[in-house]
Amino acid sequence: MREHNNKLIVIGLDGATWDLIKPWAEQRRLPTFKKLIENGVWGELESTIPPVTIPAWISFATGKNPGKLGCYDFLLPTKSLDDVKPITIKDIPSKTFYEILYENGKKCIIINLPGSYPPRIRETVITSFLTQGDNFIFPSELVNEIQEFKNYRLVPNRSLYVKGKIIDYVNDIREIERIRFECAKKLFKKEWDLFFLLFSGTDWIQHVMYDKLISGAMGDNMVPIKLYKEIDKYIGWFVDNAPSNVNILFMSDHGFKVYEKKFFVNGWLKREGYLKVEDRTKTRTPRHISEKETQRAISKRIKIKLPVFLLNYLKLLGWMHPLYMKLKKVIPLEVQMDVIQPKASETVAYALTHSGSNFVGIYIHDKKRFNDGNVELEDYENIRAEIIYKLKKLKDPKTGEKIVKKIWRKEELYFGDELGMAPDIIFKLSDEYHMGRLLVGEVFRDNMIISNHALHGIFLAYGQDIKKGVEVEGVTIYDLAPTILHIFGIPIPKDMDGRVLKEIFKEDSEYSDREVVYQEIDEKDRTRRKIRELRSLNRI
Ligand SMILES: [Zn+2]
Incomplete structure (x- = not known):
């Protein structure tokens, strides 16, 4: 048996998909990937539903489904349909694999993991674009030690993209990744047991030009391809x-797809009479706000610190997003369009989160959860069944094809004691359809090009204990955390939903031989959780 020191590298590539990487590896455009695929284990990785940064990265870090984490999107509704708050790791009632490693005396370096702010461990943590505030380097002295940190940024300059300066925008992303790599290289030379690093550039660039990337028309000298080659x-x-006895896992939090049609779920709910709108329609002229401008406005006007991404991605989230409406009251943002607001007092069902994919969640505006709710507890199931029935029958107005492919009640998809704030109905649209949350006059729109998230990302493992040139199936985002703990020989909390990916290890490797050890969860804790779960389902 080989010598082990149980060290591990995990590299994330946000939004990476085999649809791009596989052919590019075969064409030797990505020589490292070619080598890794040929000499490692690879396969698709199924993300969370919805396949969005949050919950995906939180499920990656905890090995648990959103029902145990209480996060179903970047934003969480609180006590009213238009009262939402951005999720932070503080809201997550669960331990991450890196906290468990830390408690077991392992040294961790975590770079750019979404949902790692504020850090839960006293180790080297460079937080992600979800950071709320200015500090993202922990410990802060690293800035003096590693010069490159002075230029470290968490998000690209999106105003370049909005202004149509696409090449400059891509070059800005390349620069961010170059600096990230320079810093990561220095940190790599320090002492660690687990080294995690995420490249976000793949996701950022795919959001603006996945259709062009997948078309295969881009030559090697074009800047977007240069970014992939650099990564x-x-x-x-x-x-x-990496030391020869250290294995490496690679993964992405979701894949990507081009969608050609849009289903405006709130428009549909309005048409069906479940959603009422305010009488007043406010119309304003659109105007672009720069990142600097927004930051300046924020520093002047409000004390609370907001995640940078929310400001940069407001457009992505939809201008009339509830949080935006709220922000608008305190920040002088003048970006607008026709704004139709749901009338909470008369609304029965509403989709309040933007899933960035072909998955949709609908909230029933019940009196138990929402202060301004309209649905009595005894009517809840009937209304839910009625909406599900109508969705199942829903057809594309042009082709006549059914557009809802799968549909779940929340308890059929998620499980756990944090189910309470999950959307009550979740459904998957057919492949060409992207969800639209915006409340506009129409329900369907076609002839579109929308580059956005898809359910399947990538998984790849490489190293002395990993099989060579093998394709695996059935890997989910929940499997990473238990697999990582198994590699370190640390008992896996029994309530993690993923499994140890034993099939990736060579038959004679220690990890293949060693039994998977679970850590019992406290019986009292289990009962308490069960009660909370039932309560969240209105069963008791
Ligand atoms: Zn992502």
């Missing part, structure tokens, strides 16, 4: 410089 080179550096 491939950066990854190659870690592969080459």
Whole structure:
């Protein structure tokens, strides 16, 4: 048996999909990936529903489904349909794999993991674009030690993209990733047991041009391709410089897809009479606000610190997003369009989160959860069944094809004691359809090009204990945390939903031989959780 020190590298590539990487690896455009696929284990990775940054990265870190985490989107409704708050790791009632490693005396370096702010461990943590505030380097002294941190940024300059300066925008992303790599290289030389690094550039660039990337028309000299080639080179550096007995896992939090049609769920709910709108329609002229401008406005006008991403991605979330409406009251943002607001007092059902994919969640405005709710507890199930029935029959007005492919009641998809604030109905649209949350006059729109998230991302493992050139199936985002703990020989909390991916290890490796050890959860804790779960389902 080989010598072990149970060290591990995990590299994330946000939004990476085999649809791009596989052919590019075969064409030797991405030589590191070619080598890793041929000499490692690879396969698709199924993300969370919805396949969005949050819950996906939180499920990655905890090995648990959103029903145990209480996060179903970036934003969480509180006591009213238009009262939402951005999720932070503080809201997550569950331990992450890196906290468990830390408690077991393992040294962790975590770079750019979404949902890692504020850090839960006293280790080296560079937080992600979801950081709320200015501090994202922990411990802060690292800035003095590693010069490159002075130029470290968490998000690209999105105003370049909005102004149509696409090449500049892509080059800005390349620069962010270059600096990230330079910093990561320095941190890599420090002492660690687990080294986690995420490249976000893949996601950012795919959001603006996945249709062009997947078309295969881009030559090697075009800047977007240069970004992928550079990331491939950066990854190659870690592969080459990792000690020979350290294994590496690669993963993405979701894949990508081009959608050609849009289903405006709130428009549909309005048409069906479940959603009422305010009488007043406010119309304003659209105007672009720069990141600087927004930041300045924020620093002047409000004390609370907001995640940078929310400001940069307001457009992505939809201008009339409830949080935006709220922000608008305190910040002088003048970006607007026709704004139709739901009339909470008469609304029965509403989709208040933007899933960025072909998954949709609908909230029933019940009196138990929402202060301004309209649905009596005894009517809840009937209304839910009625909406489900109508959705199942829903057809594309042009093709006549059914557009809802799968539909779940929340308890059929998620499980756990944090189910209470989940959308009551979740459904998957057919492949060409993207969800639209905006409340506009129409229900369907076609002839569109929307580059956005899809359910399947990538998984890849490489190293002395990993099989060579094997494709695996059935990997989910929940499997990473238990697999990581197994590699370190640390008992896995029994309430993690994922499994140890034993099939990736060579038959004679220690990880294949060693039994999977679970950590019992306290019986009292279990009962308490069960009660909360039933309560959240209105059963008691
Ligand atoms: Zn992502």
